[in-house]
Amino acid sequence: MSMRQCGMWALVATAASAGMTYAQSVTFPSESQGQGATTGVNGIMNAAPNAFTYQMIIGAGELREVPLGARVTGIRWRQLADSGQTTWPSEAISMYSFSIELSTSARSPSHASLLFHENEGADVLVVLDQPLTIPANAFPAGAVAPGINNWGFPVAFSRQFVYTGGPLCATVRQSGHNGGIGNERFFEAITPVQAGWGTRFTALSGPGTDATRGTWLYLAVTNLIYAHPTCPADFNGDDVVDFADLLVYLNAYNAGYPQADLNEDGIIDFSDLLEFFNLFNTPC
Numbered sequence: 001m002s003m004r005q006c007g008m009w010a011l012v013a014t015a016a017s018a019g020m021t022y023a024q025s026v027t028f029p030s031e032s033q034g035q036g037a038t039t040g041v042n043g044i045m046n047a048a049p050n051a052f053t054y055q056m057i058i059g060a061g062e063l064r065e066v067p068l069g070a071r072v073t074g075i076r077w078r079q080l081a082d083s084g085q086t087t088w089p090s091e092a093i094s095m096y097s098f099s100i101e102l103s104t105s106a107r108s109p110s111h112a113s114l115l116f117h118e119n120e121g122a123d124v125l126v127v128l129d130q131p132l133t134i135p136a137n138a139f140p141a142g143a144v145a146p147g148i149n150n151w152g153f154p155v156a157f158s159r160q161f162v163y164t165g166g167p168l169c170a171t172v173r174q175s176g177h178n179g180g181i182g183n184e185r186f187f188e189a190i191t192p193v194q195a196g197w198g199t200r201f202t203a204l205s206g207p208g209t210d211a212t213r214g215t216w217l218y219l220a221v222t223n224l225i226y227a228h229p230t231c232p233a234d235f236n237g238d239d240v241v242d243f244a245d246l247l248v249y250l251n252a253y254n255a256g257y258p259q260a261d262l263n264e265d266g267i268i269d270f271s272d273l274l275e276f277f278n279l280f281n282t283p284c
C-alpha cells in the first residue's frame with residue numbers, strides 16, 4: 001500500500017470513528033476545478049413556463065478520484081464569470097418541481113443517444129424529486145475572468161446514489177420557478193467545440209419535464225458532492241463487506257475503471273486483486 005493510500009484510509013477511519021461523513025467533491029470537466037469556462041448555459045434553473053429536461057453523460061475518466069462505494073449526496077453549479085450577472089436570486093424563489101436521476105451511464109459520452117432513457121443505466125435512482133427553494137443569494141457573482149465564481153448552493157439529494165465505477169448519467173427535470181422570465185442565470189459551461197465535449201463528457205436537453213428526446217447542448221460545469229464509504233471495501237455502499245462487494249470490484253477490474261488500480265501504480269493487474277482482499281479483510 002502506498003503512503004498516499006495509507007494516509008487516505010487513515011483519514012477515512014478517523015472521520016468514520018468520529019461519526020462524521022468524509023465529504024468530498026469532484027468537478028467536471030476536471031480542468032474547470034481551478035479555471036473558468038468562457039460560455040454559459042441556462043435552462044437548469046429556468047423561470048416558468050420554460051420547463052426543461054437536461055442530461056449529462058460524464059466519462060469514467062472524469063470520475064477517477066471518486067472511490068468505488070462513494071455515496072453521491074448533492075450537486076452544485078456556478079454562475080459564469082465576467083458576465084455582468086449579479087448575485088442570484090435577490091430573494092428566495094421556488095422551483096415547482098425539481099428532479100434528478102442518477103445512474104451508471106449505459107453509454108459512453110462518445111456513444112450517447114439523443115433518447116434520454118437510452119443513456120440511463122439499470123441502476124437508475126431518483127435522488128431528488130420535489131419542489132426546490134433557491135435561497136436568496138444562492139449563487140455568488142463578481143468574479144472577473146479568468147477568475148471563477150464560488151459554487152452556488154448545494155442541491156442536497158433526498159436519496160444517496162452509490163457510485164460503483166464507470167461513466168455517470170445525470171438527468172435533471174425541472175418545472176421552472178416562480179421568479180419570472182428574465183430572473184434566471186447562465187451557469188458556466190463547455191460548448192461542443194471545446195476540448196472534451198462529445199468524448200470525455202456530453203450533454204443534451206429537451207423541452208418540458210417529460211421530454212424523451214433531446215438535442216445536444218453545452219455541458220454545465222458541475223460539482224458533485226460525495227462521501228467516502230465508511231468501510232474501505234464496501235464498494236456497493238450497504239455498510240457491510242461481503243461477496244457483493246467483490247462482484248462490484250471485479251466488474252471495475254474487468255472494465256478497467258481507474259478505481260480498480262487500488263495500489264495506485266498506474267496499472268490494473270493481479271496485485272490490485274490482492275490489495276482488494278487486504279481491504280476485504282480489514283475490519284470496518
Ligand SMILES: [Ca+2]
Binds near residue numbers: 238240244
Ligand atoms: Ca457492501
Ligand SMILES: [Ca+2]
Binds near residue numbers: 266
Ligand atoms: Ca495497480
